[in-house]
Amino acid sequence: MLEFTHTTKEHDEARQGEALLLEKEPAKSNGRKLYIESYGCQMNFSDSEIVASILLDNGFETTKNYNEADVVFINTCSIRENAEQRVRNRLKEFEFAKKNNPGMIVGVLGCMAERLKAKFLEEEKLVDVVVGPDAYRDLPNLIAQVDDGARSVNVLLSREETYADISPVRLNTNGITAFISIMRGCDNMCSFCVVPFTRGRERSRDPESIVKEAQDLFNEGYREVTLLGQNVDSYKYTAAVAEGEEPQKAVSFSDLLARVAEVNPLLRIRFSTSHPKDITDEVLYTMGKYANICKYIHLPVQSGSSRVLDLMNRTYDRDWYINRVDAINRIIPGCGISTDIITGFCTETEEEHQETLSMMDYVKYDYAFMFAYSERPGTLAAKRFEDDIPEDIKKRRLTEVVAKQRIHSLERLQNFVGKTQRILIEGFSKRSDKDYAGRNDQNAMAVFPVNAAYKVGDYVQVYIDSCTSATLIGRIVD
Known part of the structure; x- marks a missing residue:
């Protein structure tokens, strides 16, 4: 299992990501748009970046709006029981969108692919393509098969595949x-x-x-x-x-x-x-x-x-x-x-x-x-x-x-109160653009007022004045 959220959060499967921000331009455009939504652990989010890289190299562009996408993928998780129902509900939303966009291809990627391929493909007919974690290189071919009128599937596991030669496209990145x-x-x-x-x-x-x-x-x-x-x-x-x-x-x-x-x-x-x-x-x-x-x-x-x-x-x-x-x-x-x-x-x-x-x-x-x-x-x-x-x-x-x-x-966060912590500024606080947010070495999140002398990506010394049960609250000091 992979993770990095606080105790009061749901497991990572509750997170979802869209292909919003990219760090490389697509190859010669084929005029088609890709939308990816990810559930589960960080490995799934990392895999989505590999998928985006493969398809951008094949001329796709990305969109944050699945209604305008030509290809829609959900990268799935099988860790928790409710993950399956969550994915099924989302696929039904895509099915509704497909009525207004009949050429849309909908696919399931990742951990749920092998176990539910028959159910999603044949019984419920919710998807056009099912792809396991080791078969992402085959996606252009599988999409082509769907273009020709067939449903396609590749859930073969590999003893060698590591995608080491693929430079992932960074999705939803803060750049830090x-x-x-x-x-x-x-x-x-x-x-x-x-x-x-x-x-x-x-x-x-x-x-x-x-x-x-x-x-x-x-x-x-x-x-x-x-x-x-x-x-x-x-x-x-x-x-x-x-x-x-x-x-x-x-x-x-x-x-x-x-x-x-x-x-x-x-x-x-x-x-x-x-x-x-x-x-x-x-x-x-x-x-x-x-x-x-x-x-x-x-x-x-x-x-x-x-x-x-x-x-x-x-x-x-x-x-x-x-x-x-x-x-x-x-x-x-x-x-x-x-x-x-x-x-x-x-x-x-x-x-x-x-x-x-x-x-x-x-x-x-x-x-x-x-x-x-x-x-x-x-x-x-x-x-x-x-x-x-x-x-x-x-x-x-x-x-x-x-x-x-x-x-x-x-109790663990209270140990930092009254001390100075080295924090990497990762962005602005979710609650206010007047506060920066970043984590210390021990992965504790801190928020502190914006200081014009520092920008996102800088390391700063933050004196911790107080804390909640989830967050350190402080101010930048020299």
């Missing part, structure tokens, strides 16, 4: 922060998760292409990149060598972090997501070594109970997780830590729920994504376990988790 996908797929078989089935096996991008993308972004004025992967800590790249040559040393995630950090000290580095079984002291020491690697780690716990973690096939137990938290606090004092928590997983007892609450008290997370368990078709949990916790108990446990996290989030 950007995502860089460093790997695709997942080899972890968490019993509640569909990602290994929708995105395939892990494969890591050539580090040189990642460093080049980071350098290009910096040269274009970007000042923060987030390295993305389902499990960034398992990044491992070994270059192919000719027969008879000595194999090269594999590039680890720690190595990659250092290389990207060395692009420029003014380029701030974040990453998501880490897996507790894989995050090493080496990574932590690298984070401590480079001032421009943000001191923030998303470390999903899911449950505080070792027995439940075993049922989830998380491959670590409570003690292992606490060991990793202790290492983070020892090696990177003051590091921000966020997490994912699932309440009401199959057979979870009240005592095991209390273990989750006690884990929260131990770590005191800065942020958290918190969910009541919902069974996803095709997962190991759906095949092996009964979803036997009543909904009212799931929701009550979730309410207790959310309440505790609100207390911890406020």
Whole structure:
């Protein structure tokens, strides 16, 4: 799972993005307009930028108004149960728009494509094309098939595809922060998760292409990149060598972090997501070594109970997780830590729920994504376990988790009050163009009055006067 929102927000699937702002002109125009809407994690938003790049190279232009689009895509998410209904409702809106624009092509991309291809294509006839995460290069051909009167589908997974040679088109960009996908797929078989089935096996991008993308972004004025992967800590790249040559040393995630950090000290580095079984002291020491690697780690716990973690096939137990938290606090004092928590997983007892609450008290997370368990078709949990916790108990446990996290989030933010924080100005506050907004190293959002001496993209020193449960409030100081 990938994320970066506050505890009181819905999961990233509630976000949606349109192809609004682009950073390259299309190839010779074919006169057709593209609209993309994305749901889910940052990986989906990153994939939409790849799709836009491929189609711009084939002459498409983009639009923010789907009613005037010739091709409309939804990039989908399968993490949560309500995602399917959300997408279906949106497709029906597009179906209505299609009555006024009969030539419009509607397609579904991403994680939901494989599981629902027959339903969307044949049963409900809501879409013309279905494309999985590894088949985006085939989009021009698939669109051509629809132009010829056929419905088209490609949901084949790949062991090699990383899109390393494609320069993503930055959509909805502030020109300051950007995502860089460093790997695709997942080899972890968490019993509640569909990602290994929708995105395939892990494969890591050539580090040189990642460093080049980071350098290009910096040269274009970007000042923060987030390295993305389902499990960034398992990044491992070994270059192919000719027969008879000595194999090269594999590039680890720690190595990659250092290389990207060395692009420029003014380029701030974040990453998501880490897996507790894989995050090493080496990574932590690298984070401590480079001032421009943000001191923030998303470390999903899911449950505080070792027995439940075993049922989830998380491959670590409570003690292992606490060991990793202790290492983070020892090696990177003051590091921000966020997490994912699932309440009401199959057979979870009240005592095991209390273990989750006690884990929260131990770590005191800065942020958290918190969910009541919902069974996803095709997962190991759906095949092996009964979803036997009543909904009212799931929701009550979730309410207790959310309440505790609100207390911890406020407590963590209060630690910054009375201190000066280095903030990257990312834009204006959502509430007022008289205030700037940006985050500190620990990913805490701060708002502060506009100062004419500084502009978006500058680093500033902000004295924190107060905070809410979600936001630091301060002022720029010299």
